[in-house]
Amino acid sequence: MKTLFSGIQPTGNLHLGNYLGAVKNWVDLQNKYSCIYSVVDLHALTGNITAKELKDNTLSLAIDLLAVGINPKKSILFRQSDVVGHTELAWIFGTLTPIAELNRMTQFKDKSEEQKNNINSGLLTYPVLQAADILLYKAEAVPIGEDQLQHLELTRVIARKFNNKYKTYFPTINPTLSPIPRVMSLNASNKKMSKSLGEPSYITLRDNKATITKKIKKAVADEAGVHNLLDLYYYFGDAKKHSTMKADFEANKLMNSKLKEELTKELIKFLKPIQTKIKHYEAHPKEVEKILANGAKQAQKIADKNLKEIKKLVGLI
Numbered sequence: 073m074k075t076l077f078s079g080i081q082p083t084g085n086l087h088l089g090n091y092l093g094a095v096k097n098w099v100d101l102q103n104k105y106s107c108i109y110s111v112v113d114l115h116a117l118t119g120n121i122t123a124k125e126l127k128d129n130t131l132s133l134a135i136d137l138l139a140v141g142i143n144p145k146k147s148i149l150f151r152q153s154d155v156v157g158h159t160e161l162a163w164i165f166g167t168l169t170p171i172a173e174l175n176r177m178t179q180f181k182d183k184s185e186e187q188k189n190n191i192n193s194g195l196l197t198y199p200v201l202q203a204a205d206i207l208l209y210k211a212e213a214v215p216i217g218e219d220q221l222q223h224l225e226l227t228r229v230i231a232r233k234f235n236n237k238y239k240t241y242f243p244t245i246n247p248t249l250s251p252i253p254r255v256m257s258l259n260a261s262n263k264k265m266s267k268s269l270g271e272p273s274y275i276t277l278r279d280n281k282a283t284i285t286k287k288i289k290k291a292v293a294d295e296a297g298v299h300n301l302l303d304l305y306y307y308f309g310d311a312k313k314h315s316t317m318k319a320d321f322e323a324n325k326l327m328n329s330k331l332k333e334e335l336t337k338e339l340i341k342f343l344k345p346i347q348t349k350i351k352h353y354e355a356h357p358k359e360v361e362k363i364l365a366n367g368a369k370q371a372q373k374i375a376d377k378n379l380k381e382i383k384k385l386v387g388l389i
């Protein structure tokens with residue numbers, strides 16, 4: 073089986089954008105690839121985050137991932153900083169990456185706007201570490217949301233530069249987009265659902281009934297907003313009802329309140345078993361720590377072997 077790698081930052085709980093845009097695909101692809109999934113805590117350090125938040129978020133994100141169906145018997149799930157090699161390979165890649173490429177990255181520009189008082193160099197070199205995450209395992213498939221395509225293109229550039237300078241070693245990677253690569257925000261239908269737009273923008277896997285009801289009720293219902301709600305209904309609801317509501321919408325007959333009610337009902341139903349699993353892991357954090365430690369051990373084995381080969385090619389050993 074081919075190797076697949078993906079990562080997600082521990083900057084908060086998973087929301088429906090993360091789930092539909094990326095993580096649902098992570099779950100579905102477990103039988104097709106040899107999957108390696110990482111909670112990328114070193115990447116999260118580039119944002120405004122306290123030590124306590126980083127530690128707590130890492131555990132709760134691992135819990136969310138297990139609860140939606142990442143199966144540690146099938147896939148490797150680990151904390152990025154537990155594996156030696158990511159930062160070392162990032163350094164090597166940094167010497168191959170033109171600064172001009174990094175300056176072009178839209179995530180860098182967006183984050184620089186968002187955290188004007190903390191434009192650290194890690195924020196600029198963030199995609200170099202991302203390339204190292206992927207290529208350390210010589211992964212070929214990388215499931216992500218649309219906003220990460222530019223970073224993956226840069227990963228391909230870095231791999232090509234390495235292969236040209238030293239020897240053809242890294243495979244060509246392919247981004248794998250989910251059927252909805254871009255879930256829109258509930259409170260701004262022209263922007264993607266995102267933590268940075270605040271609570272009303274998103275629904276997390278941990279939101280309770282009252283919160284879900286309130287957020288959907290307040291969701292913007294302009295044309296793009298209704299499309300977004302219909303899309304969400306399509307993924308969580310009943311296919312037949314979806315086509316009826318879609319037809320009603322096109323005929324200008326759809327009651328937004330009905331769509332919102334139906335969607336709320338389906339979301340609550342969908343999240344119930346996930347939330348039961350989250351509660352289980354929250355009550356047994358040692359179980360989660362063990363899964364992460366075991367994942368790190370498996371990942372380290374692959375990383376050690378590949379890094380040794382890479383260092384030989386570069387002339388470091």
Ligand code: AMP
Nearest residue numbers: 089090093094216217253254255264265
């Ligand atoms: P982030 O929360 O920005 O760290 O993103 C984690 C993963 O979820 C990445 O693969 C993103 O591409 C994906 N993602 C984040 N927000 C959305 C969204 N609104 N729609 C689709 N995918 C998303």
Ligand code: TRP
Nearest residue numbers: 077078079080081112115202205
């Ligand atoms: N940059 C990604 C994001 O913001 C997270 C990430 C880090 C990642 N390393 C990765 C995604 C490697 C895919 C592969 O969502």
